Amino acid sequence: MIFPTAAALGGTRGAPALPAMPSAPLPEQTFFSDPAIDRLLGVTMALAAEVYVLRDRLRAIEARTGAPAAIEPSPDADAAAFVARLFAPLAGEQEAKGPL
Amino acid sequence: MSDLPLDAESAAHQRFVAAARSYWRGPLFRTLHAQARGAPDAGRDLVTHRYFAWLERHLQRMKYSGPRGLAAIAQRSRDALVALPFAPPPGLLTLDPTLVPPAYYTACDIHQQPGGLLAELGAHVYRAGVTGGVVDAATLHERFATRIVGDSRVERILDLGCGFGRGTLAFTRAAPAAHVDGVDIAASCVILAARETPAALHGRVAFRQAEATTSGLPGGTYDIVTSTMLLHEMPQAAVRALIVETARLLRPGGIVAHLDFLPPADPVLRLLFEGHARRNNEPYLLEHSRIDLARAYADAGFTHVEATPFDEEDGALATPPRVWRLPWHTIVARKP
Numbered sequence: 001m002i003f004p005t006a007a008a009l010g011g012t013r014g015a016p017a018l019p020a021m022p023s024a025p026l027p028e029q030t031f032f033s034d035p036a037i038d039r040l041l042g043v044t045m046a047l048a049a050e051v052y053v054l055r056d057r058l059r060a061i062e063a064r065t066g067a068p069a070a071i072e073p074s075p076d077a078d079a080a081a082f083v084a085r086l087f088a089p090l091a092g093e094q095e096a097k098g099p100l
Numbered sequence: 101m102s103d104l105p106l107d108a109e110s111a112a113h114q115r116f117v118a119a120a121r122s123y124w125r126g127p128l129f130r131t132l133h134a135q136a137r138g139a140p141d142a143g144r145d146l147v148t149h150r151y152f153a154w155l156e157r158h159l160q161r162m163k164y165s166g167p168r169g170l171a172a173i174a175q176r177s178r179d180a181l182v183a184l185p186f187a188p189p190p191g192l193l194t195l196d197p198t199l200v201p202p203a204y205y206t207a208c209d210i211h212q213q214p215g216g217l218l219a220e221l222g223a224h225v226y227r228a229g230v231t232g233g234v235v236d237a238a239t240l241h242e243r244f245a246t247r248i249v250g251d252s253r254v255e256r257i258l259d260l261g262c263g264f265g266r267g268t269l270a271f272t273r274a275a276p277a278a279h280v281d282g283v284d285i286a287a288s289c290v291i292l293a294a295r296e297t298p299a300a301l302h303g304r305v306a307f308r309q310a311e312a313t314t315s316g317l318p319g320g321t322y323d324i325v326t327s328t329m330l331l332h333e334m335p336q337a338a339v340r341a342l343i344v345e346t347a348r349l350l351r352p353g354g355i356v357a358h359l360d361f362l363p364p365a366d367p368v369l370r371l372l373f374e375g376h377a378r379r380n381n382e383p384y385l386l387e388h389s390r391i392d393l394a395r396a397y398a399d400a401g402f403t404h405v406e407a408t409p410f411d412e413e414d415g416a417l418a419t420p421p422r423v424w425r426l427p428w429h430t431i432v433a434r435k436p
């Protein structure tokens with residue numbers, strides 16, 4: 001017997017393989033005073049994800065060419081360090097003494 | 101992580117999202133908690149709170165949706181997933197093709213998982229989604245099952261809303277002489293749970309597709325009726341129906357034991373908990389928070405009703421909290 005999907009076993013009546021697209025736009029949740037900030041942050045995060053994916057693929061190519069190993073010992077540690085650099089400004093804290 | 105085969109780009113994307121979520125619930129949460137203590141309205145208007153809220157909402161979206169999201173990954177893997185060999189022995193898996201899920205369950209993509217658990221590959225997507233997340237502490241299910249069973253001799257256990265069987269299998273380990281039934285409304289869940297059940301447990305575990313409120317299982321049978329993360333997924337009327345069904349299913353002296361979320365007392369944590377309901381598409385979480393469960397169980401004839409904070413891992417209840425976490429509680433009552 002082949003591993004059954006729910007539909008094959010008759011267990012999910014009309015279960016869609018892919019969720020149906022909503023017929024109307026879904027409402028947007030916003031968290032800032034101007035929805036433009038919410039959307040721009042979405043663009044920023046999409047770009048950050050793309051940069052990380054590119055970085056990951058570059059590391060893979062470097063590894064094949066015998067380039068020196070990355071500083072971080074593992075992909076998970078590398079991702080954590082990348083994200084820490086990305087999000088550091090969110091706390092609103094300065095790193096040097098100075099006037100406001 | 102899961103049985104979803106990831107291409108290199110999707111794996112990198114998911115690693116980025118997981119790392120971002122770790123930062124969100126760790127360093128960013130700690131910064132927010134420190135800034136919000138003593139701030140007006142528990143820090144609701146702090147910029148850090150706005151970023152925290154935005155990231156909770158959108159990191160979940162980035163995990164599940166889009167071309168590198170888990171729903172699309174599962175769909176691209178569909179042929180491989182459905183070709184996995186599986187021959188459930190008699191009694192292990194019972195499906196109900198006539199089951200029509202209640203409207204409250206289909207009205208919303210809970211957890212922002214597109215299509216929810218009722219989609220064909222819903223359980224695979226859900227399993228990949230929870231792995232490494234805020235409900236995936238390695239010891240959570242084992243701790244709960246061990247504490248509930250204790251050293252009592254238990255013969256029959258029922259796990260309502262069993263998902264893909266994590267809690268069900270934990271109870272089989274905590275009560276090695278017991279037969280354990282798992283019930284879930286989603287066929288994809290009970291199929292995955294049955295598939296993941298080790299052969300050594302066949303004959304001692306059974307999974308059934310059914311609504312928890314109308315399980316169709318024999319009454320007066322169970323020593324323990326349990327659930328994990330079920331009550332907060334149900335509107336108040338369904339929770340009350342569940343309590344009645346639980347009273348029917350338990351034998352005299354049996355206990356009901358839920359592991360679920362109750363609102364925290366700390367005003368900052370409460371603000372984040374209440375915001376989580378909306379941001380994570382948990383339409384009944386706040387309604388659940390308002391139910392007086394002790395009263396509801398007492399009204400149904402139960403005694404010894406206790407709600408106790410639950411540490412899903414060592415140090416989970418530390419003050420101040422080390423990471424943002426869901427406010428786990430055990431809710432236990434006894435049928436006279």
